[in-house]
Amino acid sequence: MLTKAMLSLSWCPSCRAAGLEFQSNAPAADDLSEGKLVCPNCKIIFPVHDGVPDLIPHDQMTSEDWKTWGGHLDGFSGRRAIREKKPNLAQLKRWNAKQQAFLNFVDAPEGHLLDIGCGPAGIREGLDPARTTYFGIDPIPTRAVEEFPFARAVAEYIPFRDEAFSCLVARSALDHFCDLRGFFKEAARVLRPDGVMFIEQAIHGEGGLKGAIKAAVHETKDFLDDLKATRAHREAPKHMTDFTKEYLIEAVSEFFTVTATREYSPSLLAATQLFMALRRKN
Numbered sequence: 041m042l043t044k045a046m047l048s049l050s051w052c053p054s055c056r057a058a059g060l061e062f063q064s065n066a067p068a069a070d071d072l073s074e075g076k077l078v079c080p081n082c083k084i085i086f087p088v089h090d091g092v093p094d095l096i097p098h099d100q101m102t103s104e105d106w107k108t109w110g111g112h113l114d115g116f117s118g119r120r121a122i123r124e125k126k127p128n129l130a131q132l133k134r135w136n137a138k139q140q141a142f143l144n145f146v147d148a149p150e151g152h153l154l155d156i157g158c159g160p161a162g163i164r165e166g167l168d169p170a171r172t173t174y175f176g177i178d179p180i181p182t183r184a185v186e187e188f189p190f191a192r193a194v195a196e197y198i199p200f201r202d203e204a205f206s207c208l209v210a211r212s213a214l215d216h217f218c219d220l221r222g223f224f225k226e227a228a229r230v231l232r233p234d235g236v237m238f239i240e241q242a243i244h245g246e247g248g249l250k251g252a253i254k255a256a257v258h259e260t261k262d263f264l265d266d267l268k269a270t271r272a273h274r275e276a277p278k279h280m281t282d283f284t285k286e287y288l289i290e291a292v293s294e295f296f297t298v299t300a301t302r303e304y305s306p307s308l309l310a311a312t313q314l315f316m317a318l319r320r321k322n
């Protein structure tokens with residue numbers, strides 16, 4: 041939901057000017073639930089509905105790559121709806137264990153934290169609100185968004201001011217982004233110079249028998265998912281990028297230095313997750 045703290049950190053994702061203005065017809069000045077955010081510079085209007093500001097800069101996202109991403113996101117959201125209707129308890133248990141391992145890696149960060157591609161914002165519950173002020177962005181709002189500062193937004197056009205956050209998090213999200221370089225550039229912009237970014241990402245392409253088994257399981261899972269999906273969803277890419285460890289390290293290196301890594305691989309049938317802690321270069 042839109043909060044005063046978010047307003048004070050806001051930034052126009054279209055023209056990159058700081059400070060959006062909230063306008064509404066609501067009688068109470070502190071009611072931020074319905075209205076619009078207006079950029080004082082380019083005058084573009086971003087709607088606010090049910091407390092959720094929509095800060096996706098559609099005017100910037102007109103390339104073929106963004107069209108492909110739109111199809112990908114529809115497919116992802118269709119698969120998530122299926123999963124939410126019929127939750128798989130074993131899968132949820134594995135997901136929670138992975139989340140706890142990530143929280144241990146992150147180790148109680150302090151200050152303003154932005155979770156990019158936050159989804160249902162699961163890690164929020166594992167953070168101490170006295171230490172960490174949690175904010176989330178995602179193009180798809182999930183059910184809990186009225187409980188914390190949240191905006192519909194994309195990683196490539198982060199709607200917050202320069203150096204607004206002491207911690208950034210992107211969990212299982214990088215493979216869904218459209219423009220990785222655009223994301224890392226934005227992440228370096230909104231992170232304080234002494235801040236830290238934590239990434240969690242499934243990696244593929246490991247060598248040996250272990251790598252071959254994991255690759256076969258990954259492909260089988262995708263195949264089974266396709267059987268459940270509609271035709272249009274089947275045609276869109278499942279992930280915008282598939283990462284190997286080497287490619288991920290190379291992708292971060294223009295704007296970030298890797299300060300710590302940990303591999304999380306609870307079983308032979310699950311993709312290995314790479315946790316990374318990153319510091320801004322310069």
Ligand SMILES: C[S@@+](CC[C@H](N)C(=O)[O-])C[C@H]1O[C@@H](n2cnc3c(N)ncnc32)[C@H](O)[C@@H]1O
Binds near residue numbers: 157177178179216217
């Ligand atoms: C696999 S989910 C992970 C959600 C959450 N981080 C978690 O660990 O539970 C990937 C998320 O990335 C979001 N996403 C897709 N494209 C994005 C983009 N360009 N910018 C930000 N988030 C994006 C999706 O909507 C989805 O919620």
Ligand SMILES: [Zn+2]
Binds near residue numbers: 052055081082083084
């Ligand atoms: Zn603007």
